[in-house]
Amino acid sequence: MTTDGPSPSTSPGPEPEEQRAARHAREKYGERHMWMWLAYFLFGIHFIAFVMIYAVTHAPSK
Numbered sequence: 001m002t003t004d005g006p007s008p009s010t011s012p013g014p015e016p017e018e019q020r021a022a023r024h025a026r027e028k029y030g031e032r033h034m035w036m037w038l039a040y041f042l043f044g045i046h047f048i049a050f051v052m053i054y055a056v057t058h059a060p061s062k
Helices: 017-057
Strands: none
Touching: none
């Protein structure tokens, strides 16, 4: 007899607490790095924009 879903003997049980805590720590670590990368990226974009604005406004006129 075949079934459509996984058999009860092969279905995963509830995740152990230490594995869940480790996975949560990895997710927090990855999320923190994503936000830091985004912050550095946005800072860099604004820094370049301010330097370009300064250069344009202080350029010698002909």
